[in-house]
Amino acid sequence: MKVSFYSLGAAEEVTGSKHVIEIDGESYLIDCGAFQGSRAESDRKNRDFGIEVDRIAGTVLTHGHYDHCGLLPLLVKRGYKENIYATPASRDIASLIMMDSAHIQARDAEYLRKQAKKKGEKFDWTPLYTEQDAIAAVSQTIGVSYNRPMFIGDGVKLEFYDAGHILGSAMAYLTVKRNGKELRILATGDLGRKGKPIIRNPAIPELAPDYIVLESTYGDRLHGSTDDAIAKLAALAKRTVENRGRIIIPAFAIERTQELVYYFHLLVDDGIIPEIPIYVDSPMATNATTIFQVHPECYSEETKKAFIHHHKNPFGFNSLHFTSSVQESKALNDHKGPVIIISADGMCEAGRIQHHLIHSIQDPNTTILTVGYMAKDTLGRRIRNRESDVKIHGMWFKVKAAVEEINAFSAHADYAETLEWLNALDTSRLKGILMVHGEKKGQAALKKYLNDNGYPNVQIVQYGKTYDLD
Numbered sequence: 001m002k003v004s005f006y007s008l009g010a011a012e013e014v015t016g017s018k019h020v021i022e023i024d025g026e027s028y029l030i031d032c033g034a035f036q037g038s039r040a041e042s043d044r045k046n047r048d049f050g051i052e053v054d055r056i057a058g059t060v061l062t063h064g065h066y067d068h069c070g071l072l073p074l075l076v077k078r079g080y081k082e083n084i085y086a087t088p089a090s091r092d093i094a095s096l097i098m099m100d101s102a103h104i105q106a107r108d109a110e111y112l113r114k115q116a117k118k119k120g121e122k123f124d125w126t127p128l129y130t131e132q133d134a135i136a137a138v139s140q141t142i143g144v145s146y147n148r149p150m151f152i153g154d155g156v157k158l159e160f161y162d163a164g165h166i167l168g169s170a171m172a173y174l175t176v177k178r179n180g181k182e183l184r185i186l187a188t189g190d191l192g193r194k195g196k197p198i199i200r201n202p203a204i205p206e207l208a209p210d211y212i213v214l215e216s217t218y219g220d221r222l223h224g225s226t227d228d229a230i231a232k233l234a235a236l237a238k239r240t241v242e243n244r245g246r247i248i249i250p251a252f253a254i255e256r257t258q259e260l261v262y263y264f265h266l267l268v269d270d271g272i273i274p275e276i277p278i279y280v281d282s283p284m285a286t287n288a289t290t291i292f293q294v295h296p297e298c299y300s301e302e303t304k305k306a307f308i309h310h311h312k313n314p315f316g317f318n319s320l321h322f323t324s325s326v327q328e329s330k331a332l333n334d335h336k337g338p339v340i341i342i343s344a345d346g347m348c349e350a351g352r353i354q355h356h357l358i359h360s361i362q363d364p365n366t367t368i369l370t371v372g373y374m375a376k377d378t379l380g381r382r383i384r385n386r387e388s389d390v391k392i393h394g395m396w397f398k399v400k401a402a403v404e405e406i407n408a409f410s411a412h413a414d415y416a417e418t419l420e421w422l423n424a425l426d427t428s429r430l431k432g433i434l435m436v437h438g439e440k441k442g443q444a445a446l447k448k449y450l451n452d453n454g455y456p457n458v459q460i461v462q463y464g465k466t467y468d469l470d
Contacts, residue, residue, distance in 0.1 A: 005020065011436060015033065015035045018031055029060065062169060064086075064096070064169075070101055073102065083152070084140050087170050089167050092291045101134070102131040160173070162200050173186050173207070173209070200298070209430060211431060211433070213434045213436060220444075222414045222416055223407050247341070249342045249343070256411070354379070357397075361399055362397055367403075386403050431469075435460045
């Protein structure tokens with residue numbers, strides 16, 4: 001039995017997760033995510049798929065974020081006919097993400113075509129895929145619940161464990177048995193954190209793995225405590241009331257938006273902050289919240305009790321409003337403060353958040369609050385870095401708004417939480433850790449930290465390099 005591993009994305013970078021486990025010449029894809037960042041570079045990387053689809057015997061999706069599922073429609077468009085395996089919640093979330101991406105690409109193509117026509121220039125850019133391709137990808141996706149092992153190939157067994165990252169997120173545990181030999185590979189996907197609201201803590205698989213494919217997004221950072229983060233959220237809300245300003249929060253439509261709504265609900269419910277109009281201005285976030293409501297199998301015990309035993313809905317309260325139409329979204333720009341606007345895209349690279357930034361980024365009474373990871377070369381990273389001027393829709397704007405950051409809401413484990421999770425595993429068979437999904441500086445720091453704490457065999461995965469697993 002010959003087993004090897006290589007990565008075609010999220011190798012020494014954070015986006016575009018696409019990893020391959022090859023077993024006796026059969027390839028199994030772990031995630032099929034899109035790259036985000038510099039537009040031209042991302043487009044080039046996304047079109048250069050890196051593997052012929054007829055070589056792939058099966059595809060495993062760890063969760064529904066765009067950088068993990070965003071190229072599944074392209075995979076299908078290029079002729080992939082085999083199954084895609086995901087938890088039921090991830091299937092629903094990925095469907096939402098992929099359809100939205102197809103819609104945005106179609107809209108961008110139309111806009112660019114019109115602009116090129118005005119300038120008398122040639123236009124030849126085409127979307128990566130269409131809504132029909134996204135629908136086809138969903139139709140090939142099989143829902144597999146947590147802790148329900150199933151064979152996805154000859155002698156290849158898959159079992160999902162809760163990763164505690166977003167709703168439906170999973171670690172993919174592959175057990176390969178051939179010719180009297182057995183090899184166990186645990187791919188974490190994006191590893192979550194303990195004590196997150198709504199969802200459960202990351203699971204601890206009982207069987208000892210031989211290899212771990214480990215994410216490393218926050219390899220050189222520690223998150224603040226949730227209590228401190230909630231206190232800061234309350235302080236910012238109170239300041240916004242005093243100056244009758246606004247808080248603009250670029251938030252991922254999946255998980256982060258629902259989490260923020262949950263915390264604002266608690267603060268209002270406990271009388272810590274007054275009721276402030278809160279607008280979730282993202283059709284995707286609105287639809288995602290509905291998905292949350294129909295997947296109680298992913299809830300933590302606290303959330304399960306709130307819904308089932310007390311019939312309380314932590315996703316809805318009096319001061320919360322969900323916008324749907326473009327007209328409603330535009331009207332928010334004339335809304336007198338105080339007001340809180342939560343809008344996607346989380347990295348500010350697309351969507352309605354850009355329009356809110358255009359109207360508010362030069363207002364000193366506005367606070368732009370970042371609450372998640374901002375990839376290199378994104379507008380969100382430039383704002384978080386407090387650059388004095390940023391370009392949005394081809395126009396330059398002075399950043400006069402206050403820029404605040406809360407990292408405690410991150411859905412990724414930091415380096416101490418990663419070690420804590422590793423230490424809870426049975427590592428009696430562990431031969432090596434393959435580190436993916438992190439920037440170089442963070443990965444170097446995490447590798448040293450793990451080496452210093454009892455994990456000597458850690459490799460930082462390089463793009464396209466093959467690693468033999470024996």
